[in-house]
Amino acid sequence: MKDALQAILVGPAAHDAPTNHKRPILLVIDSLERILETPVAGQQRANVQHALRDTLRSVICAFDSVRGQTKSRLILASRYMLTLPDGEGGDLADRLFELQMPPLSER
Numbered sequence: 001m002k003d004a005l006q007a008i009l010v011g012p013a014a015h016d017a018p019t020n021h022k023r024p025i026l027l028v029i030d031s032l033e034r035i036l037e038t039p040v041a042g043q044q045r046a047n048v049q050h051a052l053r054d055t056l057r058s059v060i061c062a063f064d065s066v067r068g069q070t071k072s073r074l075i076l077a078s079r080y081m082l083t084l085p086d087g088e089g090g091d092l093a094d095r096l097f098e099l100q101m102p103p104l105s106e107r
Helices: 002-010 050-065
Strands: 026-029 073-076
Touching (some): 026 050
16 A cells, blocks of 8 residues: 555655646545544553554555655544554654644534
8 A cells, every 4th residue: 555655646646737737635534533542541642453553554654755755745633642653663653743723613
């Protein structure tokens, strides 16, 4: 999945230019908490469910590896901050820009 997404990001979704018919994409993964384990009281970050770690890891790594080569962007929306081991002792979530939003109003 990572290789296929990278090919899209540096191919048809590379830098926007009318002459080359390439258009950046905005990939929004909303309600990410659905694939997170319920955080325990006091836990700062929620773990990604084991069965879905490789998929989310592929998406994040694909965008991370082509940074600067595309105007395409990834947004992960969740009620909880996440943790996702990279397999090398690090946490892929550390590569993400975290922005806590205020709760939505009734309107």
